[in-house]
Amino acid sequence: MGKYIIAGNWKMNKLPSETYDFVKEVAAKTAGAACEVVCCTPYVCLAEAVRAAKGTHVKIGAENLHFKDSGAYTGEVSADMLLDLGVDYVIIGHSERREYFAETDSTVNQKTIKALEKGLLPIVCVGESLEQREAGVTVSLITDQIKAAFADISADDAKKVVVAYEPIWAIGTGKTATADQAEEVCAAIRNVLAGLYDADTAAAITIQYGGSMNAGNAAELLAKENIDGGLIGGASLKSEDFSVIVAAAK
Numbered sequence: 198m199g200k201y202i203i204a205g206n207w208k209m210n211k212l213p214s215e216t217y218d219f220v221k222e223v224a225a226k227t228a229g230a231a232c233e234v235v236c237c238t239p240y241v242c243l244a245e246a247v248r249a250a251k252g253t254h255v256k257i258g259a260e261n262l263h264f265k266d267s268g269a270y271t272g273e274v275s276a277d278m279l280l281d282l283g284v285d286y287v288i289i290g291h292s293e294r295r296e297y298f299a300e301t302d303s304t305v306n307q308k309t310i311k312a313l314e315k316g317l318l319p320i321v322c323v324g325e326s327l328e329q330r331e332a333g334v335t336v337s338l339i340t341d342q343i344k345a346a347f348a349d350i351s352a353d354d355a356k357k358v359v360v361a362y363e364p365i366w367a368i369g370t371g372k373t374a375t376a377d378q379a380e381e382v383c384a385a386i387r388n389v390l391a392g393l394y395d396a397d398t399a400a401a402i403t404i405q406y407g408g409s410m411n412a413g414n415a416a417e418l419l420a421k422e423n424i425d426g427g428l429i430g431g432a433s434l435k436s437e438d439f440s441v442i443v444a445a446a447k
């Protein structure tokens with residue numbers, strides 16, 4: 198299956214002045230990791246994060262980008278700006294951005310296309326709400342989100358995309374999807390990708406689980422066939438917890 202990637206999503210946490218030491222700590226505690234290790238930080242922390250990660254195995258990601266190249270978009274940040282800093286990854290379409298910042302399947306697709314065109318590695322988030330899960334529409338909703346996100350993306354480019362399955366009801370709530378629930382949806386995502394492309398392309402795509410993944414539950418989730426890593430919120434803010442999750446990804 199896809200390459201194992203454990204990525205932290207700091208969200209709106211940590212200060213620029215705390216970033217250098219923290220990324221150095223992550224690098225030290227995850228030395229020899231069997232998977233890719235990524236810290237996705239707020240825009241204002243990125244320069245320090247890249248400086249700290251230089252010469253280590255840790256890669257740095259942003260939490261968002263704009264889909265235009267440049268221009269009159271006050272407050273926005275372009276792919277070229279991120280690349281100029283030395284950023285490798287970018288999270289796209291996190292449920293918090295969909296909910297609070299009006300991101301849609303269409304903007305997610307435009308941002309994914311722009312990231313790929315410029316050479317950033319997109320981590321595209323999909324996931325259902327509790328109401329949607331209880332209504333039994335999880336797989337059909339996620340199928341729609343995946344199809345929209347990958348529209349007009351070639352098979353070669355698709356292989357560079359990381360998909361993060363993050364059930365909204367499990368984010369920051371301490372309620373993790375069970376390993377079986379997470380595997381069921383991640384397998385469905387791989388199946389949709391195989392339909393859009395082919396089995397080899399689908400197998401090459403990293404599919405992460407995210408939502409209250411922590412040092413205690415990571416090993417069971419990561420042991421599942423279709424879960425190739427994690428997108429970690431709260432537990433990525435403590436280097437000790439994050440390093441235990443990284444160690445569980447073999």
Ligand code: 13P
Nearest residue numbers: 206368369408409430431
């Ligand atoms: P938590 O790990 O805090 O639940 O957050 C998950 C998440 O949203 C990562 O993007």
